[in-house]
Amino acid sequence: MSEIQIKVVAFGIARDIIGGRALDLKLEQGMKAHEAMNLLKSRYPAFEQLTSLNLAINEEYVDDDHTIKAGDELVLIPPVSGG
Template identity: 40%
Template sequence: MKIQVLFFGITTDLVGASNLDLEVADTLSVVGFKNLLKEKHPQLKNINSYAIAVNESYATDELVLKEGDVIAIIPPVSGG
């Protein structure tokens, strides 16, 4: 199945793109997606934590992705 991945903040710099289209397994969960992402982009291993949003809603690791989902990689932010 095909999904779209959006990168924000430092993840854009690490991956070298702000979005990617990926072909993934039909029964991929968010935790499986995180593992796949780190395999394809090992430079992301340097980020200790980041949030995953699926179709503009924060997602748990157990959520199973569907065809056409839009996944956002949201790194930790600080500000003031």
């Protein structure tokens, strides 16, 4: 299978976990959103500590079975905290 490249954009604590606002990520073509998240968790184990993490692709919330395509932008949206 061939590889594709996507951009991962992180907000809040997710940005701290990856060490910046964005990174490029190579995936196998046809990967689902949950598979990409599992890959990120293997590289950044701190993601396992989050109670929830919403995913958006190209500015739209997606479910775990959404197929990622080359050039997509995966946005990591952690739980919002505040007072």
